[in-house]
Amino acid sequence: MLNIAHKVIHVAVGVVRNAKGEVLIAKRQAGQHLAGFWEFPGGKVEQGECVTTALARELREELGIEVSEAQPLITIPYDYPEKRVLLDVHEVTQYSDSPVSGEGQSIRWVSQSDLRDYTFPPANAPIVTAVQLPAVFCISGEFEGFAALRDRCGSLQSQGITHIQLRAPHLEPAEYLQVYRRLSGEIEGVSLFANTDWQHPNVSQVEQMPRYIHLSSRVLRAGYKPVAGGVISAACHDVEELKLAEHAGAHFVFFSPVKPTSSHPNTPGVGWEALRDFCAVAKVPVYALGGLSELDISQARQCGAQGIAAISALWGRIQ
């Protein structure tokens, strides 16, 4: 059994991409912990070493590359039966030399979408999610009529937005689903999340659930757990809701409000330190939400978030 007093092993892990956007993975070798699983390269942070120095050293040893720039992507605390690890994952944004197998391990370049075909250690699922998610997530604001909604989403897509949550509290449930389905069919290439706040889903409705589902905190607190198979996001305002979200199988969450926001004018922002504390305990990627724009991505990342989500800053921006 795991001795709770066991020291947490701090591990520096790197997401390395090539010019095609493929990600480098390596196979753990016989004799290593979790032998046979694919992993992202990296290794243990030594005593007195900072995580970025450890990352550069491990990637030099394992792949023969020189890392000159890396950005935090996600931290994952995870308890294996035999050890506790903290995976401190960084996106390697600049490196020199081509990666080669430095320790006899198999290495492979894999497209983002094919990562799902590989078997990673149990702690790694959120890394795969984080690699596949963008830094910016749009939540829809007001719109008048379907054509305006579709055009706005199309415009955002042409500006590089790939993930949108359809938030339309003014629509009745049946109309919401109709608009959602029609829009999904017309904006290919965008992952469109259905906000379940339009109803308390029950078992019969689960059958026709969209592939991308967003759970509002009200739905979360009602104990709703979607059937497996879709991609699930959830809204959280505190760690209690985070635990509910993780229990419901959420692949990623939104944490709000980081700053005061026009959609919730009477709620003060909780601030960056609260975001940092939240991200430190989250086992899934976190989007900072509330009064933020793309100018806040770097600060959000420094706090351990995946990036920012926004209504006002993105929805109003039409080319």
Ligand SMILES: Nc1nc2c([nH]c(=O)n2[C@@H]2O[C@H](COP(=O)(O)OP(=O)(O)OP(=O)(O)O)[C@@H](O)[C@H]2O)c(=O)[nH]1
């Ligand atoms: N590098 C790496 N380690 C991971 C990942 N996922 C995961 O659970 N781990 C765990 O993190 C721990 C430390 O990683 P490591 O074994 O690569 O450390 P290392 O390079 O210093 O290896 P060594 O002890 O053989 O010298 C291991 O228990 C490993 O199973 C991952 O994606 N990459």
Ligand SMILES: [Mg+2]
């Ligand atoms: Mg290693």
